Each structure stands twice: as structure tokens, then as C-alpha cells.
Amino acid sequence: MNLERVIFGFFILLALTLTFVFVVGEIDNHQHHSVWILTIAILVNMTTTGLKLGDRTQVGALLLAASLVADLLLISARVFWIIAEPEGAAGPNPEDMVTIVSLSAGALLANIISSVILIGDTLMSRR
Amino acid sequence: MASTTELDRVAMVVLRYLRRPFFALVLVYAVGIIGMALIPGRDADGNPEYMSLFHAFYFLTYTATTTGFGEIPSAFTNEQRLWAIFCLYTGVFAWFYAIGSTIRLLQNPHFTHALNERNFARTVRRISEPFFIICGFGDTGSLLARGLSDHKFNAVVIDADTERIKALALRDYTVRMPGLCADASVPKYLVDAGVKQPNCKAVVVLNSDEDINLKIAVMSRYLNPGIQIVCRSTSLRHEEHLRELGDVTVIDPFEIFGQLLSMAIVSPKLHNLNSWLVRAHGVKLGKALQVPKGQWILCGYGRMGHWFRKYMAEQGIYPSIIDPDVDLDENVGSEKIIRAYADRKTLKESGIEDAVGIVAGTDSDSGNLSILLSTEALNPEAFTIVRQNDHDNQIAFDAANVDLVLQSSLTTARRILKYLISPLIQTLIDYLHENDEELTDELVTRLQNTVGDEVQHLWRVNVCHREASAAADLLDQNMQLTLADILKDPTGRSKVLACVPLMMERDGECVMLPGDGEQIRVGDEIVFCGTERSERLLTASLNNPYTLTYLVSGVYPPRGYFFNWLDRQLNPSRPANGPPNVSAGTGPATPA
Numbered sequence: 001m002n003l004e005r006v007i008f009g010f011f012i013l014l015a016l017t018l019t020f021v022f023v024v025g026e027i028d029n030h031q032h033h034s035v036w037i038l039t040i041a042i043l044v045n046m047t048t049t050g051l052k053l054g055d056r057t058q059v060g061a062l063l064l065a066a067s068l069v070a071d072l073l074l075i076s077a078r079v080f081w082i083i084a085e086p087e088g089a090a091g092p093n094p095e096d097m098v099t100i101v102s103l104s105a106g107a108l109l110a111n112i113i114s115s116v117i118l119i120g121d122t123l124m125s126r127r
Numbered sequence: 128m129a130s131t132t133e134l135d136r137v138a139m140v141v142l143r144y145l146r147r148p149f150f151a152l153v154l155v156y157a158v159g160i161i162g163m164a165l166i167p168g169r170d171a172d173g174n175p176e177y178m179s180l181f182h183a184f185y186f187l188t189y190t191a192t193t194t195g196f197g198e199i200p201s202a203f204t205n206e207q208r209l210w211a212i213f214c215l216y217t218g219v220f221a222w223f224y225a226i227g228s229t230i231r232l233l234q235n236p237h238f239t240h241a242l243n244e245r246n247f248a249r250t251v252r253r254i255s256e257p258f259f260i261i262c263g264f265g266d267t268g269s270l271l272a273r274g275l276s277d278h279k280f281n282a283v284v285i286d287a288d289t290e291r292i293k294a295l296a297l298r299d300y301t302v303r304m305p306g307l308c309a310d311a312s313v314p315k316y317l318v319d320a321g322v323k324q325p326n327c328k329a330v331v332v333l334n335s336d337e338d339i340n341l342k343i344a345v346m347s348r349y350l351n352p353g354i355q356i357v358c359r360s361t362s363l364r365h366e367e368h369l370r371e372l373g374d375v376t377v378i379d380p381f382e383i384f385g386q387l388l389s390m391a392i393v394s395p396k397l398h399n400l401n402s403w404l405v406r407a408h409g410v411k412l413g414k415a416l417q418v419p420k421g422q423w424i425l426c427g428y429g430r431m432g433h434w435f436r437k438y439m440a441e442q443g444i445y446p447s448i449i450d451p452d453v454d455l456d457e458n459v460g461s462e463k464i465i466r467a468y469a470d471r472k473t474l475k476e477s478g479i480e481d482a483v484g485i486v487a488g489t490d491s492d493s494g495n496l497s498i499l500l501s502t503e504a505l506n507p508e509a510f511t512i513v514r515q516n517d518h519d520n521q522i523a524f525d526a527a528n529v530d531l532v533l534q535s536s537l538t539t540a541r542r543i544l545k546y547l548i549s550p551l552i553q554t555l556i557d558y559l560h561e562n563d564e565e566l567t568d569e570l571v572t573r574l575q576n577t578v579g580d581e582v583q584h585l586w587r588v589n590v591c592h593r594e595a596s597a598a599a600d601l602l603d604q605n606m607q608l609t610l611a612d613i614l615k616d617p618t619g620r621s622k623v624l625a626c627v628p629l630m631m632e633r634d635g636e637c638v639m640l641p642g643d644g645e646q647i648r649v650g651d652e653i654v655f656c657g658t659e660r661s662e663r664l665l666t667a668s669l670n671n672p673y674t675l676t677y678l679v680s681g682v683y684p685p686r687g688y689f690f691n692w693l694d695r696q697l698n699p700s701r702p703a704n705g706p707p708n709v710s711a712g713t714g715p716a717t718p719a
Binding site (some may be wrong): 002007008048051053054055056057060106125127 | 453502615618671672683685687688689690691693694
């Protein structure tokens with residue numbers, strides 16, 4: 001066991017699960033999606049991206065790319081939330097909510113790919 | 128340039144054949160259209176109406192081609208119908224004439240040849256991978272093509288024999304091998320075959336005619352001064368001419384044959400290793416032939432026999448010679464020379480009962496097989512080596528109870544293949560041949576232990592930034608890297624990869640069988656023999672800085688800036704010396 005791998009795996013999997021937690025629920029119902037979880041997911045994702053910087057292998061480059069995609073999509077979703085939320089209302093209306101959750105679903109896919117690559121790389125090294 | 132002349136020729140043949148039918152068609156259509164437009168018709172209400180030129184052409188189009196939609200736009204008058212009959216017959220005949228001429232054109236041998244040549248040249252131009260030109264597609268040529276295809280190498284074939292080129296098209300090669308039926312000594316065809324292309328690696332000339340071979344070699348040298356030429360030659364006069372061309376490898380099938388034959392007798396272990404390296408059928412490493420030492424009999428003293436005797440004499444073995452044409456005065460130092468055909472009586476006379484082995488090496492397969500039968504009767508214990516001349520007689524030789532079959536075309540093809548794919552291997556074989564048998568033993572044992580029964584695979588690694596980026600980076604930082612380091616298994620460095628470094632080339636000098644402690648430097652070329660899996664893993668570790676550091680030091684370095692920083696915070700005792708990041712590492716890493 002290796003502390004580095006534990007931390008690395010922890011953040012990658014946390015980013016994946018948090019994105020999932022945000023996405024799950026009815027796609028157009030803002031009560032099923034918490035803006036707090038979205039914000040935390042963005043922070044964890046960015047931390048993961050930071051951990052991936054500086055890896056000089058091909059696999060490392062792919063991991064970083066997947067992470068950047070997830071960041072981009074989640075931040076877009078968050079910015080959209082700010083724009084779409086009407087003054088005084090509880091949350092965005094259903095049409096805007098669909099866009100926000102769809103963007104986050106894209107980020108979820110990128111995070112799944114990240115995790116698959118991580119697991120594949122770990123299994124390949126067989127140590 | 129060549130393609131334009133080819134195009135011109137094709138265009139000219141087409142024009143010559145199709146000019147008349149074309150004019151006939153134009154004339155018939157013109158007359159028909161003009162007539163149809165001039166003859167008055169009648170519309171539905173009975174008013175006179177003239178067909179427009181376009182309508183007349185439309186009518187002729189569906190009439191002359193026998194489609195026949197009917198009388199459009201309105202029913203014809205009798206005058207119109209008369210003209211329509213005329214148009215129909217002349218039009219149909221004009222079309223038949225045109226179609227017949229086209230079919231005759233397609234059957235014209237000049238046209239098909241010109242077309243084939245054009246297609247061939249175009250296919251060759253499109254080859255983007257390195258390829259070889261094989262001139263002569265006989266036994267050796269087709270075996271060589273098969274070998275190249277097995278190694279996924281492209282080749283183009285030129286042979287003057289139509290049947291051979293047809294046979295080539297029916298082979299199931301793993302790569303595309305375009306063939307052209309032409310005389311390769313004509314420079315135009317060599318250019319078509321891509322001799323001037325930068326990705327053309329070598330021209331292999333394998334015709335049976337020495338003069339044509341020499342001509343092809345000379346033409347190739349003029350067309351592409353830098354190209355490598357491999358030429359089959361058995362005559363000394365031609366060989367000298369060939370060597371003057373520079374960078375020409377002369378392949379003498381008889382010499383190679385004699386060399387292999389003597390190698391089989393003098394150092395059977397090396398012969399076994401060589402056969403295994405070239406993946407000869409049914410050869411197992413370490414299962415060398417048990418060739419007895421003593422009195423040998425050589426049947427057939429032609430060109431091959433001379434080479435054989437030469438190589439045997441170097442080892443102090445002088446076989447008895449039986450040949451109907453041998454010169455009795457020739458002082459070859461052999462124990463006995465018998466000028467006769469090798470029948471049963473002659474064999475007895477030569478002392479076959481006491482001989483340890485016999486080489487049936489005449490240029491006739493039936494003769495060789497009958498020598499085997501006589502030997503079987505007279506001395507069944509004798510070791511038999513037979514020369515197979517014709518590839519088609521394979522089944523008969525398989526059935527014969529013989530210790531070793533050597534086939535001239537096969538040995539030649541394998542030698543050329545070895546030379547084209549991994550030229551250094553022959554150097555190694557020669558090196559082992561010159562040294563003690565112990566060295567061969569050592570290598571064979573090592574190969575047996577590492578590769579075992581798996582399919583062996585030869586490959587070379589150039590330690591440069593393109594092929595081994597991580598290793599080159601490491602070496603650029605003045606770190607030490609030995610062969611033992613890179614041979615460790617990346618899945619656990621206590622294990623070793625299933626491959627053996629055979630030789631190392633540095634600054635034009637070869638280190639044969641480098642030891643594990645051998646230092647690697649940038650620019651080294653290393654030839655390995657091992658399993659395909661080991662090649663994949665070795666290439667991966669040479670290109671992955673983290674794996675390579677792990678192999679060298681046993682510590683898996685942190686990946687990424689953050690973990691690097693964390694590692695330095697946690698282990699302040701080894702600030703930069705540790706193997707964390709290869710770029711941060713200094714000093715020699717001692718292998719554990």
C-alpha cells in the first residue's frame with residue numbers, strides 16, 4: 001500500500017461520487033438537486049485536477065484531460081445556475097434545470113472515464 | 128515521368144481502337160437526329176408539328192440503345208415511322224460495333240499490360256511503409272515473400288514469367304504484395320516498382336540468369352545510389368562486378384548451403400540455435416542434432432560441393448567425394464575421390480559401411496533420394512544429410528527417413544530474410560562460430576531458461592528520445608543505466624523479463640552477448656530475443672519514467688507536482704537524491 005495512491009484514488013472517486021449525487025433525481029426538478037453539492041463537487045474536482053498535474057506518462061495526460069473536461073462542465077453548470085435563478089425564487093425553472101443537470105451528467109461521464117483509467121492502470125502494474 | 132508515358136500509351140491504344148466506332152456512332156446519331164427533326168409530325172389535334180432537336184436526340188437515345196419507350200410525345204406519322212425504322216437499325220448496329228470494339232480493346236494484350244503496369248506503379252507509389260523490391264519470383268523469391276509477409280513487411284515483385292505473377296495474386300499474404308510481369312532489367316519497370324522512393328529499403332535480385340541479375344543491380348544502383356542491393360550470384364566474374372557497385376550483398380546459394388551443411392556437422396548446437404532463430408519448422412532449442420565425427424562421404428562435387436569441402440577443410444574434415452564429373456587430378460586433400468555416379472557399387476567402394484555419415488548433395492532430387500535408399504541398405508546407422516533442390520518435392524523428402532534435409536531455396540530465402548530484417552543476427556552467428564562451443568551452450572541455456580517453449584521474437588531497440596524516451600532522459604542526466612536494470616520485470620523487479628540481449632551496437636562497434644552489468648548509453652542499438660510480451664513490457668518501461676525509476680531504484684516515485692512536494696516534506700532527509708522525479712534525481716542509482 002502506498003499513501004500517495006490512497007490519496008489519489010480517494011479524490012478521484014470522491015469527485016465521481018459527488019457528481020453522481022448531484023445528478024441523481026428528476027432532471028427538471030430543482031428540489032432534487034442541491035446547489036451546495038454542486039459547489040462542493042466543483043471544489044473536489046479542482047483538487048483532483050491539481051493532484052494530476054505533473055504526471056509525465058500518457059496515462060497521466062489522459063487523466064488530466066478527463067479531469068479538465070469535468071471541471072469545465074461543472075463550472076458551466078454552476079455559472080448557468082447563477083444566471084438562471086430568478087430573483088427571490090427557490091431555484092431555476094424546469095427548462096434551465098434540465099440544462100444544468102445535463103451539463104453535470106457530462107462531467108459525471110468524464111469522471112467515470114477517469115476512474116476506469118485509474119483502475120486499469122492500477123491493475124496493469126500488478127503490484 | 129514513367130507514369131505519363133504509360134498514360135500516353137494507354138490513351139493511344141484506346142484512341143486507336145475506339146476512334147472508328149466513335150465516329151460511326153456520331154454519324155448515325157447526327158443523321159438520325161437531323162432527319163427526325165426535319166420530318167413533320169402531327170399533334171393530338173391533327174396540326175403539323177416538328178420535333179425539336181432535343182426531342183429528336185431523346186428519341187434516338189431510347190431507340191438506338193433498344194430501350195424503346197414508344198412514340199412520344201404524340202403518335203408518329205407514317206413518314207416518321209419510316210425514318211424511325213432506319214434510325215433503329217443503323218443505331219443498334221453502330222452500338223454493337225462500338226461495344227465489340229471496346230471488348231476487343233480490353234482483350235488486347237498491350238492494353239492489359241499497359242494498364243497493369245499503370246496500376247502497379249500507382250499501388251507502389253501509395254505504399255507508405257518501408258518495402259523491398261523482389262526481382263524474380265521463383266522458389267527463393269516466393270519463400271522470401273512469404274517470410275516478409277509473416278513479419279508484416281511490404282514487398283513488390285517483378286518477374287518476367289506471367290504464370291508466376293498470376294500465382295502471386297492468389298497467395299494469401301498478410302500484407303499487399305503488388306506484382307508486375309516485366310523484365311526487371313528495364314529501368315522503367317524498376318522505377319515503377321519504386322526503386323527511387325525513399326521508403327524502398329532494398330532491391331533483392333533473385334533471377335537465375337546471372338547477366339540479368341547484374342544488369343538489374345547496375346540499373347538499381349544508377350537509379351538510386353543509396354539503395355541497398357541483395358543479389359544472388361554463383362559466378363565469380365559477376366560477383367566481382369557486383370562488389371564494384373558498392374553496398375551490394377552478394378548471396379551465393381551454394382556458399383550459404385555449404386556453410387550451413389558444415390555448420391550442421393561441425394557445430395550442431397550452433398546450427399540448432401540458428402535454425403531456431405530463423406524459426407525453421409519443427410526445430411526445438413537445445414535439441415541439437417547428434418552428428419557423429421569421423422569419415423564422411425560427399426556425393427556430388429559441383430558448386431555446392433566445393434563450398435562444402437572448403438568449409439569442412441577449415442575444420443580439418445576431408446570427406447570422400449563421389450561425382451561423375453570430378454577432376455581426379457584436382458588436389459583437394461580428400462581421402463578418396465571416385466569419378467562415378469553414386470550408385471550402390473560406388474558407395475560400397477567409397478567405404479560407406481565404415482562412414483559415419485553421408486551427404487547426398489547432387490543437383491538431382493531423384494538421385495539424392497536413391498542415394499538415401501542405398502545408404503539405408505548398406506549402412507543404416509549412417510547420419511544422412513540430403514539436399515533438396517525442388518521445393519515441390521517436399522512430400523517425398525518428408526517421407527524419407529533422413530536426419531537433416533537442407534533445401535537450397537529455403538536456406539537462401541531465410542538468409543536474405545535474416546539479412547533484411549535483422550542484419551546483426553548473422554554477425555552473432557559468425558561470432559559464435561568462431562568461438563568455443565561453450566559460448567553457444569551458455570546462450571542456448573539462457574534462452575531456454577528465459578524464452579522456453581514460447582515463440583521467440585527478435586527485435587532491436589535504439590536508445591534514443593524517439594524510441595526510448597524515459598531511458599534517454601535518464602541517461603541525459605548522467606544517471607547510470609545497465610542492461611540488468613531494463614531487463615527487470617516492471618510488475619515486480621525481483622523477476623526478470625523473458626528476453627535476452629544478444630548484442631549491442633555502439634558507434635559502429637558490436638558487443639556480442641553483452642553481460643547484465645553492461646552500461647547503456649544514448650545511441651546504443653540493442654538486439655533482443657524473447658517473447659512478444661517481454662517486448663511490450665520492455666518498450667513500456669523504456670518509455671515510462673516512473674517505471675524506469677522503479678526498475679533502477681526499487682522505489683516507485685511520486686507522480687505529479689503535489690505528491691512530489693508532499694514526498695519532500697515527509698522525507699526531508701533525501702531532498703533531491705531520492706528517485707522521486709527523474710528530472711530531480713542526481714547521482715548514480717545503485718541497483719538493489
